[in-house]
Amino acid sequence: MTDIRKLDTAAADFLPQLDALLTWESVSDRSVNDTVLEIIDQVRARGDDALVEFSNRFDQCGASSMADLIIPPQRLQQAWDSIPAEQQQALEHAAERVRRYAERQKMASWDYLDEEGTLLGQQVTALDRVGLYVPGGKAAYPSSVIMNAVPAKVAGVAELIMVVPTPGGALNELVLAAARVSGVDRVFTIGGAQAVAALAYGTQSVPAVDKIVGPGNIYVATAKRHVFGQVGIDMIAGPSEILIICDGQTEPDWIAMDLFSQAEHDEDAQSILLCPDAAFIDRVEAAIDRLLPGMERREIIASALRQRGALIHCRDLDQAAELCNRIAPEHLELSLADPQAYLPKIRHAGAIFMGRYTSEPLGDYCAGPNHVLPTSRTARFSSPLGVYDFQKRSSLIMASAQGAQSLGRTASILARGEGLTAHARSAEYRLK
Known part of the structure; x- marks a missing residue:
């Protein structure tokens, strides 16, 4: 048994239970904070020498100088040539769809004359240089490269600097190929807080950027907090989340696997189902128990569902919408007969996946909208990453x-x- 909790909105203590379920502390402890501050200070003081030292200490890169941590442009082409044709086609397909979507987000400059002949307006310009952090280590995320790099290039960012840790010196060919197809300009094989510090303040080899985007571990997130103000950042992302509102008419196995799709990220991920059909919830629970043993990451999924997952029986779909707006999920699936008619009820969600055939992973990889989304209820006041994050506005007055x-x-x-x-x-x- 998975031991995923089952809640009912009719229970007297439901809301306190829900709030406890949603609580996630994103703050780093003092030791992490102190370590990050020391790394930032060292990179600011010693530049490339500190980057080489920390890369060897934390990632066992075996670098003798900064030259060993720089990827030349021809290496990206080599990676592209080395991957199978089907992976090339998948990367090109995903990048093109993200590019077409991003093109519609571009802001334009405008101005007008008031009744006294004074010109007022807004000039939109792209950021000069952006740093993209790509996680390495346990997993490789070429999709993160596409989702962060393509909108930046569509916005007109002149130079895009990618940093990616390579534990043991191992390069991921798919990540490098994604950098090539996305238009990344320069790549450094550095990671952790030291990479964030290098991007924020610059070293002899790494140019200082105007903004840092991309996900990372607690050391990366803590470093981004500390350098914010020196540079812009995208967001401090928490664990992945999915909320599914279902009318009870979708295949239970589909719903169970959709819940798994986020739970497999890590033990802190959150997967929640809201449904007014109690019998359907029981069928989803049975599907979870039946499908889980066949999953490669079953231990992680089981832990996430046990700690932060829930199957919630609600009064009706109107109440489900109210709860969704309280939860403000990163990913929201509306597995309903008429999701577009239901959409006006939803005010807070990072990305909304409508209809029974729209699985969340389509958005993660290739649908077009960005997969960098607000987490931990921040969808109440923030938005997905987009072209607008790489453009800025200047007021015009004449x-x-x-x-x-x-x-x-x-x-x-x-x-x-x-x-x-x-x-x-x-x-x-x-x-x-």
Whole structure:
């Protein structure tokens, strides 16, 4: 038995149980924090020498100099040539779909003249240089390369710097091939907090960037917290999450496997089903117990479902929507007969997968929308990664002679009211 908890919204203590289930502490402990701060200080002080030292200490790279941690462009082409044709086609298909979706997200500059002839507007420009962190070690994620790099390039980012740890010096050909198809400009085989520090502050070999994106472990996340302000960051991501709202008419095996799809990430991942059909919930539970033994990552799945998973019986689909907005999940599946009619009820979710045939992994790899999504209830106030994360806006103001009169008088009054005389006189000098 999986021991996934079963909850009922009719229970008097349901909401406290739900809130306890949703709680996840993302803060690093003091030892992690202290280690990260020491690494950042060393990289800032010693540059490349510190990167070589930490790469050898933490990843056993055997590097004798920084040159050993730089991947030349021809190596990306070599990786591309070495992978099977079906993997090449899959990477190209995924990258092209992400690119087409991202093209629709581009913001354009605009301006207008007000009634006094003053020009007001907004100029949109791309970031100059972005750093992309790609996890290494236990797993390789070419999909992360595509999802982070392609929108940056669509936005017009001039230089994209990728860092990827290579424990034991082992390079993942699929990750390098994904970098080639996504337009990555430079690659360094460094990881951890030292890679984040190098991207934020620059070293003799690694150029400082304007923003750092991409997932990583607790050391990477902690380092991103510390360098924020020196550079921009995408987000501090928590464990993966899926919430499924089902009317009880989908194949139970499909729902069980969809729950598995996030639970297999790690033991802290969260998989929740909301359904008004108690009998269907029982069938999903039976499917979980039957399918789990055949999963390669069954121990991780079982642990995640036991610790943070739930099958929740709700009053009706209206209540399911209310609970969804309270949960604000990273991934939301609407496994319903008419998901588009239901959609207006949903206010908070990172990505919404509509209909019985739309499994969450389609979004992870190739549908088009980004798989970098807000977690830990942050979908209440934040959005998926997109082209807009690699563009910035500058306000435009060009006062006409007439506009300087009315605007100058208003500015003068308000500035003197705030006691800022130089502000007032600066505006008043233009008055007739």
